[in-house]
Amino acid sequence: MEYVQERVATLHSFGDAAPDAPTDRAAVVVPMTEREYAGLAAERVLSELESLDPARVVVPLRAPAERVGAFREWLDGFDLPLETLWCDGPRVDGLLSDAGLDGERGKGRDVWLALGRALREEYVVVHDADTKSYSRNYVRRLLFPLANGFDFSKGYYARVENxxxxxxxxxxxxxxxxxxxxxxxxxxxxxxxxxxxRYALAGEFAATSDVVGSLPLQRTWGLEVGTLAAAYDAVGVDGAAQVDLGSYEHDHxxxxxxxxxxxxxxxxxxxxxxxxxxxxxxxxYxxxxxxxxxxxxxxxxxxxxxxxxxxxxxxxxxxxxxxxxxxxxxAPPGPDTRLPSWDGVDLSPAAVAEAADADARDAANGDVKDADG
Known part of the structure; x- marks a missing residue:
């Protein structure tokens, strides 16, 4: 345990910190793939969120068409204001293509699609669903800086297991x-x-909706690093904080x-x-x-x-x-394929949601394959 400050403000957990935070004004984005279906870690995350009572939960889903119906049914079983956004359907793919945003798929693209829906709330929290030790207090800790003078917060934690x-x-x-x-x-x-x-590659961050709307996002595994860089442009060093989430147990x-x-x-x-x-x-180089x-x-x-x-x-x-x-x-980074900020794109989040819902209904009925099919 220590209390050292870094170049960005560092909020430590000296016990089991559960600070007051505006969870009722926050959207929580939890990206999932087919491997999370009915898994113990994802079950724990969603059950903890039930007790937290956030304003909205958005799950961007990357999965084959044949898994979508069962996945949505499982998610609907949780007592949450939850919206599933299937990211791989043909209507969603067509909307992105028409907007000049087609390209490589990955976690960053999924999160970007979900952020458009999350912007309706005052605050946005993003975290992964593969955390076996997940606690509702993680959301409170990520949100606390936003209600206390900061505009962006990043989670960090120890990765010591087995x-x-x-x-x-x-x-x-x-x-x-x-x-x-x-x-x-x-x-x-x-x-x-x-x-x-202290853990730049953590998938956990939170920001005000104004900041989230200004962030361009990487499409794939560079999401976390790209988000930190975009937050630097949006809020500067003094507008960012990092918060101690304790010890995480993740998949390896x-x-x-x-x-x-x-x-x-x-x-x-x-x-x-x-x-x-x-x-x-x-x-x-x-x-x-x-x-x-x-x-x-x-x-x-x-x-x-x-x-x-x-x-x-x-x-x-x-x-x-x-x-x-x-x-x-x-090596040199190659072409810039980042998705633009939602503030700078001519695409309606509502249209994306409608397309994703229609795609998912068709997939559940066996009437559609994913966009690659």
Whole structure:
């Protein structure tokens, strides 16, 4: 336990903090995929939200057409003002195409679609549904800064489970990459801001609806990093806070594979490097991979000592292999495919909701495939 302040305001939990917060004026966005269906973690999240009584819950759903009917029926069983937004139907796809917004799908796209509906409330909270240790107090903690002088808040937490350290993509990729960039650009306030978040890749954040409406979003795994960068532009360092959510138990991903940490590192790295360039950071792409690798190796030595101090197991050689793998993902970010802010797009959230509902009804009746089908 500690009480150190970072470059952004840091609100600590010195016990089981459950501060007063305007939950009755907040929309909670909980993105889900088919793997969350009737799962214990998602059941816990939704049951806790029932006791919280938020103004609105929006679930952007990414799932095949044949799973939509059962998924919606399961979600309707919770005593919540809940709206399911199926993101993969042909009508939704057509609306986005007509607006010039078609492109890669992923978590960021799903969240972006849901945010349009969430903007009807004064505050918006976004968090994942795979948290086995979820508490309704997380929403209160995320909202508290918004009612007390801040416009954006980010959650952070410890990733220590099963006697070992997790949070590998943050510990071994994001954090040393930001450090390497900052070492080469020590005067960058933007990089100091990005380095101050204790778990920048957490999926939990909250903001006023005015701020949410101004945020462009990454389409895929770069969502969390891109959101932090967009929040910097919207509220500045002094308008942002991070809040302690305690200890989280999450699902864990393999390093390799189509949805593994290696693939995620490419999206995260691209989002970070694009944001850095946009904020005047000079990036030497020839030198950066080696600078990152050296920094990552130094972090591994420190994590090994930290693990030993706490009696945790630690696979030093495995973590070194991960650093070498992640170094290969460092490259210029490529084309900008971000979705625009809802304030700057000619698309009605109500039209999206109507299209998603019609798509879902057809899917439940077996009359439609998803947009790829």
């Amino acid at each position: 006697g070992q350290l997790y949070g590998r993509l943050f510990r071994l990729f994001y954090s040393p990459l930001v450090r390497a960039l900052h070492d080469a650009n020590p005067g960058s306030e933007f990089l100091a801001y990005m380095a101050s978040f 991903r393999a390093v390799s594979g189509p949805t593994g940490l290696s693939d995620m590192s490419r999206s995260v790295g691209a989002a970070l490097l694009r944001a850095a360039e946009d904020h005047g950071v000079r990036v030497d 020839d030198a950066l991979p080696e600078a990152y690798r050296r920094t990552g190796e130094s972090f591994i030595d420190r994590y090994a000592a930290d693990a030993a101090f706490n009696g945790l197991s630690y696979d030093r050689s495995g973590e070194r292999r991960q650093v070498r793998t992640y170094a290969e993902s460092i």
